Every structure is written in C-alpha cells, then in structure tokens.
Amino acid sequence: MSDQKEQDKSARILSIDIGGTSIKACMLDEAGKPLTEYTKLPTPEDSTPEAVLETIKELVGDLGEYDKVAVGFPGYVKCGVVETAPNLAENKWTHINLAQQIADLLGKPVRLINDADQQGLGIAEGKxxxxVVTVGTGFGTxxxxxxxxxxxxELAHLPITKSKDYDDYIGNAAFEKIGDKRWNNRLKKIIEIYKTVFNYDTLYIGGGNxxxxDFELEPNIKQFSNRDGIKGGAKLWAAQEKYHIFTTHPKQ
Structure with a gap:
C-alpha cells in the first residue's frame, strides 16, 4: 500500500500558468489528466517577482501533495531564468531566476518555460x-x-506596422481601444502573414480574447482554451532536458 501511495505521489505534477491577467494552476498526472479543479487568482496589480510568488503560494496551498512543478511564464525564459516580462511589472524582471525562487518556495523541482510554449506542448498533436498563438494580454507564440x-x-515583438509590434497590434489594450470588428480584421491580417511566412500544418489560437x-477559421486552424493548455505541464516534464527545458532543484 505504501508503494502505491508513493507511486501516486510521484505521478502528480503541479502545473502553473502565469498570465498578465490571472495566475492559474491544477494538478496533473503524468499523462496530463487533471487530478484537481482548475483554479486561478488575479495577477497582482503590482506584479513584481515578490508579489507573483506570494500569489503562487496562496494559489497552490490547498491543492494537495505533488512531486514536481511545471510553470509557464509570459516572457522570455532561458534555463529557468526570466529575461523579459512585457506584461508584468516594468523593469522588475530582468535576469530573475524565477525557477529557483519557485523551487525554494515550494520545495520541489521546477521546470519553467514561456507560457505559450507550455500551452503549445499541451495543445499540439505532434504532426x-x-x-500555437495566444491572444490575451499580449500575443504569445x-x-x-x-x-x-x-x-x-519572441515573435510578439516583431514590428507589424511602423509604430507597433504584434503585442501592441493585437493585445488586449488594442482590443479595448478599437473594438471587436477592427480587432478581428487585425487577426485576419496576422493569420495571412503566418500562412505566407511559416506555411504551418496547423495553427492553434487560444487566450482570453x-x-x-467572429469569422470562420480554415480547417487547419483550431481554437483551444487555457484549460487545455495547462495540460502542457505534464509534457514539459516528459520532454528531454535541453537548454530551453531546464530542471531547477530546491536549494538544500
């Protein structure tokens, strides 16, 4: 019986998705099946590293035991270190070893990558x-x-007009300023650019917006929800460790 309990414990992965609007979490088994309800809290208005860590601590407190942690972060991450976070507190996220801070906070090994990358692992069919793109606070890819x-x-920071990058052009601030109709026209333009530049087999679109x-998507374009994307935490731990998939252990 004790061996079975240990096996169950080792199969539990805490998957966290840090967004510009909310921070979300759930427990997964190693196949990506949710073991707990999908829960979330608002991202702190003053979203410094310290404030985000406090929110994570509050969010995961009642989820139960787990063996390892997968984190998606809205910015550029290399080897668990955050270098940019355009939609969080300004000038507070340069060279922040967030993976180490979360590992120390929770006492478990952590893999931390870009949030769209983690969602991509959960959404893509492997064909x-x-x-995978997200249209929410910003534009994730x-x-x-x-x-x-x-x-x-960081394709979100490529210029799309003389004065705007993709974040400016299609992010939530633009949506609120220009409204549904113009925002949909902008998304159509982005899809056409992606078709021409990437010749993708499948494009997935998710995120809060x-x-x-309001337009019909082509057969190889599919929508997904954040609940689907957070399942990528299991695939993140199943992936081979590389420079952009890096395991951080808590300090003893």
Whole structure:
C-alpha cells in the first residue's frame, strides 16, 4: 500500500500558468489528466517577482501533495531564468531566476518555460509544423515540429506596422481601444502573414480574447482554451532536458 501511495505521489505534477491577467494552476498526472479543479487568482496589480510568488503560494496551498512543478511564464525564459516580462511589472524582471525562487518556495523541482510554449506542448498533436498563438494580454507564440518544442522566439515583438509590434497590434489594450470588428480584421491580417511566412500544418489560437473571433477559421486552424493548455505541464516534464527545458532543484 505504501508503494502505491508513493507511486501516486510521484505521478502528480503541479502545473502553473502565469498570465498578465490571472495566475492559474491544477494538478496533473503524468499523462496530463487533471487530478484537481482548475483554479486561478488575479495577477497582482503590482506584479513584481515578490508579489507573483506570494500569489503562487496562496494559489497552490490547498491543492494537495505533488512531486514536481511545471510553470509557464509570459516572457522570455532561458534555463529557468526570466529575461523579459512585457506584461508584468516594468523593469522588475530582468535576469530573475524565477525557477529557483519557485523551487525554494515550494520545495520541489521546477521546470519553467514561456507560457505559450507550455500551452503549445499541451495543445499540439505532434504532426508536422504546428504553431500555437495566444491572444490575451499580449500575443504569445510557440513553435513545434513533430511534437518537439523549438527554441522560443519572441515573435510578439516583431514590428507589424511602423509604430507597433504584434503585442501592441493585437493585445488586449488594442482590443479595448478599437473594438471587436477592427480587432478581428487585425487577426485576419496576422493569420495571412503566418500562412505566407511559416506555411504551418496547423495553427492553434487560444487566450482570453479568442472567444471574440467572429469569422470562420480554415480547417487547419483550431481554437483551444487555457484549460487545455495547462495540460502542457505534464509534457514539459516528459520532454528531454535541453537548454530551453531546464530542471531547477530546491536549494538544500
């Protein structure tokens, strides 16, 4: 019986998705099946590293025991270290070893990657060249080939007009300013650019504003929910460790 309990414990992965609007979490088994309810708290208004850690501590307190932690973060991450966070507290997220801080906070090993990358692992079917994008606070992107995550590119910060990058053009601030109709026209333009540049096999669109899409999507374009994307935490731990998938252990 004790061996079975230990096996059950080792199969439990705490999956966390840090977003510009909310921080979400649930427990997964090693196949990505949810073991607990999907819970979330608002991202702190003053979203410094310290405030985000406090929110994570509060969020996961009642979820039960787990063996390891997977974290998606809205910015550029390399080897568990955050280098950018354009939609969180300004000038507070340069070279922050967030993976180490979360590992020390929770006392478990952590894998931390870009949030769209983690969602991509949970969404992609592993067939050919797949792109996962999120249209929420900003514009998240993830690229995968035959199910394997490619090194992260901050495509959100490529210019799309003389004065705007993708974040400015299609992010939530733009949505609130220009409204549904113009925002949908902008999304159509982005899809056409992606078709021409990437020739993807499948494009997946998620994020908080995906529910506002009012035009028919082509057969190889699919929508997904954040609840689907958080399942990527299990695949993150199943993936081979590389420079962009890096395990951080708590300090003894």
């Amino acid at each position: 050919g060249f797949e792109i 993830s690229l995968l080939f035959d199910g394997e995550l490619l090194p992260h590119l 995906a529910k506002h899409i």
